[in-house]
Amino acid sequence: MRNTEKILAVDLFCGAGGLTYGLESSGISVTLGVDIDPNCAHAIEANSNARFLQADVASLDVAEVKKALSGGDFTLLAGCAPCQPFSTYSRAAKQRHGVGAGDGRSEDWRLAEHFGNVIREVQPDIVTMENVPPLAQQDVFKTFLEKLEGYWVDWKVIECNSIGLPQTRKRLVLVASKLGPIEIPDFDLPQKTVQDTIGGLPKIVAGGGDPNDKLHKASRLSALNMRRIRSSIPGGTWRDWPEELLSSCHTKETGATYPSVYGRMEWDSPAPTITTQCFGYGNGRFGHPEQDRAISLREAAMLQGFPRDYSFLPDGEPVSFAKVGRLIGNAVPVTLGEVIGRFIRQHVTEYSQLRTVEQRAG
Incomplete structure (x- = not known):
């Protein structure tokens, strides 16, 4: 695979940097990690080339995201919106917006909706989201998909042991691209113990x-x-x-x-x-x-x-x-981030090669 295409990425809800580290390991340049938890700052900046921004994605200044994505050949917006009812991010967001713990589970799923709002404003070339499988049964997932108008979209639940992670963990993975049709393959990598x-x-x-x-x-x-x-x-x-x-x-x-x-x-x-x-x-x-x-x-x-x-x-x-x-x-497994990153790089390379052929033919 050629490595001439420069993909710049921003990792929303970056946590301790599992997705960031995995994407960087695949050859994608992550320039910014965003999370509401200040405890994530060290892990992001000590282990990756990304800058950390402490911010609530619900009220994030998208100008920061656009600036972080400027200067590359292709742009990627990635993230894992926390959906646990009592996750640290969810509790902090509730306190910030005056929502009490007794307001129920629905507010916790809305972080994915906020992610969709950022995508709609930024309009990156590619989007990837990793989350818990039950998200697919929630109304907010349908809302999220609606915000991806203009993208080719695919998603599936991946058993992480099939990608070489030594763990029985199932995760919903979504990818969306403006470049062309995109389909997540069935992974069957050597298993680890x-x-x-x-x-x-x-x-x-x-x-x-x-x-x-x-x-x-x-x-x-x-x-x-x-x-x-x-x-x-x-x-x-x-x-x-x-x-x-x-x-x-x-x-x-x-x-x-x-x-x-x-x-x-x-x-x-x-x-x-x-x-x-x-x-x-x-x-x-x-x-x-x-x-x-x-x-x-x-x-x-x-x-x-x-x-x-x-x-x-x-x-x-x-x-x-x-x-x-x-x-x-709470981290996105590094192995999953790297596998997703390699898949996205392959998609971008195939698009670039096809575009070159078409330009020569034209």
């Missing part, structure tokens, strides 16, 4: 960490949870424990529907979906496959596709599990 991804990291203990990497740090375990994890087998459930280790919720009918809570990952399989609470052993199947602890923050980041040396915090800032866990769990 937990062992492939984190098997080489130094051993640590619960409550301890690696002195050479402050993010390779594991949360503490109570004496009871230490006994539980020692009774857990990779891929098993709390049903494998002796009865004295069960809690009251496990014996209730409602608890029986959550077998993966307090589970260990398996070396030879992908990880479960990495969440903002993935550093807690009791929050899902987040136990290390063989060490008696939950996965570390670094391991969680690597399972999200981030490189081992990705910086989430400035030097000297103490590690907060809640803060870094939220940045990691």
Whole structure:
């Protein structure tokens, strides 16, 4: 593939920079990352060439976006509008606009609508959006598609393990282009496992960490949870424990529907979906496959596709599990960003080649 076409991109709702880093890895130049959360600034500017802008996309000055997209051959507007009912972005936006937490879920989906408004004003050559699959069933998704008038559009739900991410995570991916018809292919890339991804990291203990990497740090375990994890087998459930280790919720009918809570990952399989609470052993199947602890923050980041040396915090800032866990769990997986970026580059190259042939013929 020729690399002569310069694609400039802006990443809205950029978070910790997973999409930005992935797009840059594919050869796309991300010039600006926008997010309402100031904690994202370091991750964006320390790991990419993008400038960070703290702003609410609902009231974003589109002149900033247009300026950031000027000077390239093609323009790309990318983003993942947070749609969790209680996401940090959603809570902050609600507070800013005077919307209370009791106003229901509908307001949380409107961030995608704000994304659509920016697209309509900026009119980039290409758009990509990554989101949770349930968005496709919401009215706001239909509204978003209506704002893409004049674009060729395609979208599908992608199983991330099919693109080489060591994680069972499904994401809705949309692409839209003014250049010509665009269709997301069926991906079938070599699959990776937990062992492939984190098997080489130094051993640590619960409550301890690696002195050479402050993010390779594991949360503490109570004496009871230490006994539980020692009774857990990779891929098993709390049903494998002796009865004295069960809690009251496990014996209730409602608890029986959550077998993966307090589970260990398996070396030879992908990880479960990495969440903002993935550093807690009791929050899902987040136990290390063989060490008696939950996965570390670094391991969680690597399972999200981030490189081992990705910086989430400035030097000297103490590690907060809640803060870094939220940045990691809410991130667009880097691998997904890179795959989308390569696909967009291929689309642009094919368009450029076709345009050259037509110009010569004319």
